[in-house]
Amino acid sequence: MTQRATGSFKGWLYGSGVMLLCVWVLLPIGLIGLGAFGGRPAVYQWPKTLMPASLSLDQLAVFF
Amino acid sequence: MPTSRWLPYLLIAPASVFLAVFFAVPLVQTIVLSFDGGTAGFFGNYQRMLGDLNFNVSLRNTFMLVLTVVPLQMMLAIGMGLMLQKMQRGRDVVLWIWTIPLGVSDLAAGLVWLAILQNTGYLNTFLFHLGVIDGPTAWLNSETPVTLFIAVAVAEIWRSTAVVLVIIVAGLQLIPKEFGEAAEIFGASPWQKLTRVTLPMLKPSLQSALILRTVLAFEVFAAVYAIGGRNIPVLVGEAYVWQRDNQNYSVAAAYAVLIMVISLAATAVYLRLLREKPEARA
Incomplete structure (x- = not known):
């Protein structure tokens, strides 16, 4: 593996870790x-x- | 001039009064209360605490949580800190994202992870779609103590790693870059640079982070209560139960004093183990 390829693999690994x-x-x-x-x-x-069947703001009404 | 002589005392007076009223007085009251055993004698409440059915389990759970969560958090926070240090662009945004859990309360964090890990939660949905499970599966009851413990540990790690991260990042910024560059010139590998330069220089920050995190980990309660209720008893949880359910403030105070003594002992151990030698500071 060339030095450049190693560097880019490390960068990819690092970016993946952050993500x-x-x-x-x-x-x-x-x-x-x-x-x-x-x-x-x-x-x-x-x-x-992932997306609820019906979105509503009713739950927030308890604060008021 | 008399004014300048008294000025420092005047300036620290509000903080001193605050600490005395809100910390020292309740602390003394709690200690006195814990030794007020009535007819049972001076150590009556402590005897009752030691005889409590849940005492051994809660002590074991609390220690296991501390021994699991704190080292993992330290390693994770050091890794995250080093990643941030290397980052060229977007460092502030990533730091901001990583520290979001700092603003989430213990109880809210517990509820977040309860939503993920409960029978009909997102984890089970994910496993269901993968074909691993056939339907809602319970992970958080007394029959599954291992997964329950892991769930609490994960929630704790998620919520409070940011506290350690902030301290580590501040410590890393204080290390002069020249040390690392010198190590590289002498041919040190990244691992050698980490273990021989970065970590020793980070010792004061590690000490602060360890003390803070360990003390807070011994006080773990809300996240545990939200996820597992009394299926996973912990010391603070037992203090809460004695105070609220049993209405016995004295035994609750004995639990509180025990937690304080354990925290103080842990702090003393850290201070001794991570003590910087005077010549190292020079």
């Missing part, structure tokens, strides 16, 4: 966010979908 850690942090927040707008049925829905 993976970003996903590790953001994915749970994204999922709970979707759950918050999915309403009560979305909590018990099986199997879950």
